[in-house]
Amino acid sequence: xxxxxxxxxxxxxxxxxxxxxxxxxxxxxxxxxxxxxxxxxxxxxxxxxxxxxxxxxxxxxxxxxxxxxxxxxxxxxxxxxxxxxxxxxxxxxxxxxxxxxxxxxxxxxxxxxxxxxxxxxxxxxxxxxxxxxxxxxxxxxxxxxxxxxxxxxxxxxxxxxxxxxxxxxxxxxxxxxxxxxx
Numbered sequence: 001x002x003x004x005x006x007x008x009x010x011x012x013x014x015x016x017x018x019x020x021x022x023x024x025x026x027x028x029x030x031x032x033x034x035x036x037x038x039x040x041x042x043x044x045x046x047x048x049x050x051x052x053x054x055x056x057x058x059x060x061x062x063x064x065x066x067x068x069x070x071x072x073x074x075x076x077x078x079x080x081x082x083x084x085x086x087x088x089x090x091x092x093x094x095x096x097x098x099x100x101x102x103x104x105x106x107x108x109x110x111x112x113x114x115x116x117x118x119x120x121x122x123x124x125x126x127x128x129x130x131x132x133x134x135x136x137x138x139x140x141x142x143x144x145x146x147x148x149x150x151x152x153x154x155x156x157x158x159x160x161x162x163x164x165x166x167x168x169x170x171x172x173x174x175x176x177x178x179x180x181x182x
Contacts, residue, residue, distance in 0.1 A: 002041070002067055005182040006034035009071060012181075016081035029082065032126050033074070033104070040133035041067035044141065058134075059141035061150075065179065069140060069150065070133055072175040073157065074104040076167075085129070087122030104129070105136035108160075112142070150175070 010030040015021075021029065041063040042048030046055035048063060059066045078084045085104050089096035101108050102122050109118035113135060121132040136157075143153030147163035151172045155165035 002064055003034050003038040005064075006037055006067055006071055007031060009068070009178050009182045010034055010080070013075055013080070016079040019082045021082060029085065029124060030080075032124065032129055033071075033080065033085075036126055036129035036133045037067050037070045037074075038063075039130050040137050041070065043134060044137035057141070058138045060144060065150075066137055066140070068178045068182070069154075069175050070105070070136055072171055072178055073136060073140070073154070074133075076171050076174065077106040078104050080104060082124070085124045087124075103132040105132055105139075107132060107135050107139070112138070 007030060010033060011027075015026065019026075039048075041059075042051070044058040045061065045063045045066055046052070046057045074080060083089070084096065087102065089099065089102075091099040096102060096106065097108065102118060107113060107118065107121055109115045117135075121128060121135060123129070139157055140153050143156035143163075144150065147153050147156050149163075151168050152163035154171045154175075155163050155168040158167060158171075159165050
């Protein structure tokens with residue numbers, strides 16, 4: 001089951017250095033993240049129980065690949081920091097692009113994400129986390145369609161303007177390692 005593989009991967013990652021959570025709190029939050037990612041990946045690829053007839057995929061690829069790409073992106077963007085997940089960015093020190101980004105995937109409002117919708121992505125509950133994961137999947141899907149490679153999609157996600165970015169190699173390698181291991 002994809003959700004369990006994602007949870008195992010999440011549990012293997014080093015927590016954000018300033019997170020103060022009990023083991024049970026962390027497990028509950030990571031379970032929410034793994035569930036949200038698995039559901040968003042199914043919806044974005046038109047697979048799984050939530051698939052609708054005539055569904056147009058947001059991401060051309062399989063749900064497992066997308067799910068681990070979402071996990072990798074969230075980890076690299078925020079280290080899955082609890083306060084960021086809860087929508088409590090420390091903008092005074094520049095976190096969350098000084099308030100322009102929101103959630104684990106550091107999404108920004110713009111032409112593809114209206115401000116009213118963007119504001120609903122904050123929060124560590126399952127609905128908000130699922131909405132954020134689905135928006136990140138949509139952004140990665142646009143990147144894959146435009147750049148034609150996952151590495152290019154990662155670069156476009158990070159830069160918003162280019163299919164090339166020096167940091168894409170590290171994120172791509174992390175994604176590949178997670179895919180291979182889980």
